[in-house]
Amino acid sequence: MAISGQIDRRELTNRYELRNRYVFTGQLVMKTALHIGGGKITLTSSDSPVVLTPEQQPFIPGSSFKGALRSTIEKIVPGLPGFSSCALTDLSENELEEAHKRGEKVCPTVRQSEIAQARRRDPAQAEHIMQEAIGDLCDTCLLFGSPFTAARLNVSDLYMPDEEWSGMVQVRDGVAIDRDTEKARDRLKYDFEVVPASAAFKLEILLENATKRDIQLLCVGLSEFVHGFGVVGGKRSRGLGVAQLEGLHVSALELYEEGVEQGKVSEEQRRQRMRDFLLRKTFSDQVDGLAFLTAYIESIFA
Numbered sequence: 001m002a003i004s005g006q007i008d009r010r011e012l013t014n015r016y017e018l019r020n021r022y023v024f025t026g027q028l029v030m031k032t033a034l035h036i037g038g039g040k041i042t043l044t045s046s047d048s049p050v051v052l053t054p055e056q057q058p059f060i061p062g063s064s065f066k067g068a069l070r071s072t073i074e075k076i077v078p079g080l081p082g083f084s085s086c087a088l089t090d091l092s093e094n095e096l097e098e099a100h101k102r103g104e105k106v107c108p109t110v111r112q113s114e115i116a117q118a119r120r121r122d123p124a125q126a127e128h129i130m131q132e133a134i135g136d137l138c139d140t141c142l143l144f145g146s147p148f149t150a151a152r153l154n155v156s157d158l159y160m161p162d163e164e165w166s167g168m169v170q171v172r173d174g175v176a177i178d179r180d181t182e183k184a185r186d187r188l189k190y191d192f193e194v195v196p197a198s199a200a201f202k203l204e205i206l207l208e209n210a211t212k213r214d215i216q217l218l219c220v221g222l223s224e225f226v227h228g229f230g231v232v233g234g235k236r237s238r239g240l241g242v243a244q245l246e247g248l249h250v251s252a253l254e255l256y257e258e259g260v261e262q263g264k265v266s267e268e269q270r271r272q273r274m275r276d277f278l279l280r281k282t283f284s285d286q287v288d289g290l291a292f293l294t295a296y297i298e299s300i301f302a
């Protein structure tokens with residue numbers, strides 16, 4: 001089974017051509033009710049309605065799922081050999097100073113003001129400072145994007161299959177707790193809408209010009225969702241938003257390197273694959289999602 005793509009990082013920054021493309025598809029099935037606040041004006045009287053499509057069907061914005069996937073991965077990265085994540089947590093000036101003293105690489109996403117100051121102080125070196133910063137990006141910023149680099153991964157909005165939606169949005173009561181007395185405050189009762197458990201949404205993730213590390217990290221995050229440890233949407237502390245990813249499938253178009261073993265693609269194969277893809281949208285490889293996750297997660301610890 002040939003599954004994968006490995007690109008040298010430096011090579012990647014110099015090339016804008018398409019080197020690989022992966023499409024991950026599956027169904028996200030809610031194990032508990034889901035609340036994703038829309039902030040849009042709707043006809044309901046609820047204090048906090050769920051986000052709806054123009055056809056009045058609940059959906060999960062791709063950015064919402066992407067954020068959930070990112071924080072799922074950030075939580076696990078510290079336990080993975082050779083990976084790093086800034087977890088988007090800004091360091092204080094003192095913490096930064098300590099890290100520099102220890103000679104540690106610090107992801108530029110969490111030291112933006114330091115970089116801005118350095119560039120202002122030395123405008124002639126501004127471009128060099130920027131390039132150096134980009135070289136320090138952590139693994140999750142490279143995959144999910146940061147002010148210093150575009151994301152390699154894109155998540156489409158997640159819609160319900162047509163036959164799926166019964167039209168039922170439930171309303172739940174919430175009570176605001178006074179932080180000082182830890183008692184419910186009378187006038188702070190509110191309600192919010194949820195989509196009931198067992199609702200299903202179609203998931204599609206597009207990954208382009210991915211390194212092996214990008215794929216490994218994505219597989220770690222998706223594996224959490226496959227095993228029911230993923231959570232999406234709001235009010236998670238109330239147990240809402242627990243989701244399970246089912247029927248995961250991976251379509252791969254690999255034009256340069258393939259296989260967790262990083263086999264090279266010959267010039268002739270590359271042309272053939274590109275032609276088939278352009279003419280018929282044929283991917284070079286169709287892989288069962290679970291086999292794909294297993295191969296990549298095992299390769300992290302190999």
Ligand SMILES: [Zn+2]
Pocket residue numbers: 085086087088107108109110137138139140141146
């Ligand atoms: Zn980062």
